[in-house]
Amino acid sequence: MKTRALAGLAIAAAATVALSGCVQSANASNAADPSSGTTDLTVFISGDTNVQDLWEKSLIPAFEKQHPTIHVSTSIDLHGEHDAQTQANLATAVKAGKRVAYDLVDAGFVSTAGKAGLLTKVSATSIPNLANVPEATKQQGGTSAIPYRASSVLLAYDSKKVTDPPKTLDDLLAWIRANPGQFAYNSPSSGGSGGSFVATVLAKYLSDSEQETMQTSYDKSLESEWDKGFQALKDLGPSMYQKGVYPNGNDQVVQMLGSGQISMAPVWSDQFITSQKTGIIPKTIKAVQIADPSFTGSASFLGIPKTEPTAQKRAAEELADFVLSSSGQQLVASAVSGYPVIPLDSLPKSVSEQFADADPSNLRLGFQSDFAADMNAAWDAKVPQ
Template sequence: MKLRTAVGAVAVVIAAALTLSGCVKSSTAAKGGGAEDTKTVRVFISGDTNVEKLWTDGLGPAFEQANPGYKVQITLDLHGEHDAQTMAKLSASVAQQKDPGFDLVDGGFVAKASAANFLDPVDPSKISALGEIPADVVKAGGTGGIPYRGSSVLLAYDTKAVPEPPKTLDDLLAWIKAHPGKFTYNSPKSGGSGGAFVATVLDKYVPADARQKMTVGYEKGLESLWEQGFATLHGLNPYVYQKGVYPNGNQQVLDLLANGQISMAPVWSDQFTTGVANGSIPATVKAAQISNPSFTGGAAYLGIPASSPSKDAALKLANFVLQPEQQAMIVKNISGYPAISLDKLPPELQGKFANADTNNLRKGYFDSMTKDLNNLWDQKVPGK
């Protein structure tokens, strides 16, 4: 995508940047440093507090301890509520070759920023671990994306009510109708676990070549292929929890499952694993992946702004995060999938993913397609 610097566009960017400056929270793994200090890495997180905690309590301090003189500063935009403003700020900084205010991005918009040439290109000569990560995972992040952790949606089930879970999507759909009120998923706008269930049902009716196009670009003309899937989802209304109640968010689904109000639901692998570890999810609840198709998942990517004044330090931090010790930290702290091969981690950590294929991260739809999907679900699925 070509960069434009028309006066009107710059004005919008400046306004967006000013808006953003008052809407994010900053913290530091260590005090000191700034844009003029090329040994300080300012990490911008577009995500949740668990990811912020991973950086502030884990990755940041570990990097500083291993690299005396280097500092890590953290800024959080909770749930990525201001991604559009951040992209505008990034666009302006690259166009004008000015400091964007951060040196390493951890957020869902990294692939889009990479496609727009806002990020510094990386390859195995700069990030050595890229040569060991599955090529399709690396490719999904574009030339500037650095995969550093992952997760997928799994089917969680209460073994007291479901001794053997469905193995395929068709089996799951049949189970839902045979056990009214015992399954639900959150509305796709409110969380990715529900979104993955919706996308997987739609995918049942979308040809593979069309779906491939819809994962890498905006193909509005192909959205008609979703019609049969939306009809299937609408037909499930009488069979889901309380005849059509769709919780608001991933956590509400987990709470219903943990409290025994439902017996089965799609859940994020990392949230589920964390819940089992801290006791909020009973030991009787298990999780596994379905097939034909599987639920979607994906990698989380880091990116280095093309106009960052601290590219070398940011590269150093990105390489550090992909080392086995830090990958193990990601597994322990937030139950994320490692980006590197699972066999490089201690055996006790490998066992955490016994029922999940960490290398099989079936991509979701392109960002703009997902927004349309969410809006269409609102229109076509709930209600009688």
């Protein structure tokens, strides 16, 4: 199985140059081979290494075993640092009617790209197992997004040191100020758990209508409403771990919790469960969801580029359908502790019990991807001291 890392310079190059490279790569490596009867697919991943491992070590081997004429490789943009450029290149390719260098997208911008007409519309006709996904979950992503797992950010804490964890955001902010050096969150551009903490503090100062707009569309003029939230985050700086140290990525936060360097932090639900399974964090680390507002969470989506040739499109649909099967969802639950998006009664008891309280159709959504990118840049400029 071959992995191709996206080079930052290539992604950040001018759109015409980047597009040219994508098309050449696609024509070279992603074409069906009529003589052998095989089809090559590339899954583009915008995320962390745990998601890469899910595909490379679990989903792809199981899928290829069932579909020996389809060969799947991956390409990753670690932490999604180049999402804006990736979307721009995809838009340029679709407008020109040309292919890109991947066939299935696993990224936070899938719903936005789908609503912009850059991805293929999907249905239970072409992906039968999509019929088993709750309608509310599908509506989160739109008609071109394929929900395949879900997760939320939780507040993790060391129960040996914290006997009464915060229940609301205000409680949490008060706890941080009262316990300097015992809380950390990663810089939002380096991982979603820190991004969720930042977005949740910003949301505290937004109206319901402003939050809804920032979740579903893009109006840059609203970003002036973030000023109070960013000031609150800056004011928290002296109370952070080592007075202003912000870890780089979700993994570092979990490791700091596990080693006892901090007592509390926002963490992804799936990463928390996996880290306890592997012993990175002990069972004495607990996790809860806060309220008013809660941390964010939602389904994660797959998408198929609109300009896919027929053979690749059909193969990508088969791969997506496998991921939504009972066996595929078991692999998701086992590998990354992702919330299943199909009914729990269709999964083994061991899986259904683990996620008995999960409701991915009722999670507070984060900011739309353009807002999220602006938020990350604004945090870099305004918060670290």
